[in-house]
Amino acid sequence: MDIDSIVQGIAIYALPVILAITMHEAAHGYIARHFGDFTAFNQGRISLNPAKHIDPVGTILVPATLFVISKMTMGAGFLFGWAKPVPVNFANLRHPKQDMLWVAAAGPAANLFMALIWALVIKLAIFMPIGDFTKPMILMGIAGIEINVILMVLNLLPLPPLDGGRMAVSLLPHRIAYHFARIEPYGFMILLVLLISGVLGFIVWPLITFIKLMIVSFFGLYV
Template identity: 40%
Template sequence: MVADLMFDIFSPDALERYVILAPGLLIALVAHEVAHGYVAYLLGDPTAQSQGRLTLNPLKHLDPIGTLAFFFVHFGWAKPVPVNPRYFKDVRFGMLLTAIAGPGVNFILAAVFAIVMHILTTIQFQSGTLWESIIVPFYLICQAGVYVNLILGIFNLIPIPPLDGSNVLAYFLPPRIAQLYMSLSRYGFIVLIGLILIGQYSGYSLIGQVIFPLVRGSAALLGINL
């Protein structure tokens, strides 16, 4: 089982897919975390800045386990940017804005990648030329950029703590209920991993049934077919 998986991961086709996915994925993960930290910084929280997390250097944001998980189960994550809500004048509203920032940036990036794709389709080139060897891979990278940014943005809006959607929902709940709800964060990550693994090995993903139709619909609004 392990040998077959390793062969698949390092097969030529798999390596080509990862090379195409890597740029958009890195940009999506890094921009998502920096957006959280930067909005928190604008609201008075210097924590992310003091820990060197307001940088586009991916090495500051990549989580070793999350990176390996991407290759083995096609799901990964970055190190969450530290946020200290005690610096916010309005804690609940500050957490709302900070939470929205990450997915918001992903949706903006998806739109940027889509615009580049539309521009690339207007370029005329002959098959077998140098232009084709440059434009086609770049087009595929941009297509992957649309895909991963929409997935990351939509996935993080799921209201399961500690995903960003939980902070959005918590803002609209009564304070006492919101506090109890957010205390579930310690278990939320385990629940998410469990749901994803069940989907990987059962062929029926509860999360996928919700996320992928939204991703395809969002891409269609951008004029992109995924």
């Protein structure tokens, strides 16, 4: 096991992971406030301060453990994690069913925005004179794109309580939406089964790869 490469990998991925999760959760709270729910605002959760959103297990322990294990077994780091969910009381929204769509979509949209920002970081690093910070900037930018695209695609899956599931509830007719929303208590169990069975990877990895290639092509990145 190459300890140095693991430590370097964690150092490269730490900031992109924390920013991706923080921006995702803060975006939910901000859009919820815009549509009339001040729950997250009143709890101080509409903030870019990572300390407000970090879950010791989901934001630190699980991603770090997955990264180390995947590095040891596959030679490549794999990350997955979560933050403390921003509280949203959908009943407080001015039009709960319709506004739920925008509140849910805010998280994945924030991840797409962050992926584009990291692509700009890579572009900037490429044009900078070669120095001590150039390679780390490029590696961190690559990590930032990958992490944010993965989070975006996973959260867009139409499975409650993921954002895609809430978006589906918003768009479906009331009667169907009611029955579909009842899946929520079992959502993460279903997601875990899909992950272990390999079905999840079969579904999401082609989308993740396609979106990453689109971003790389748009910015003319060849790294």
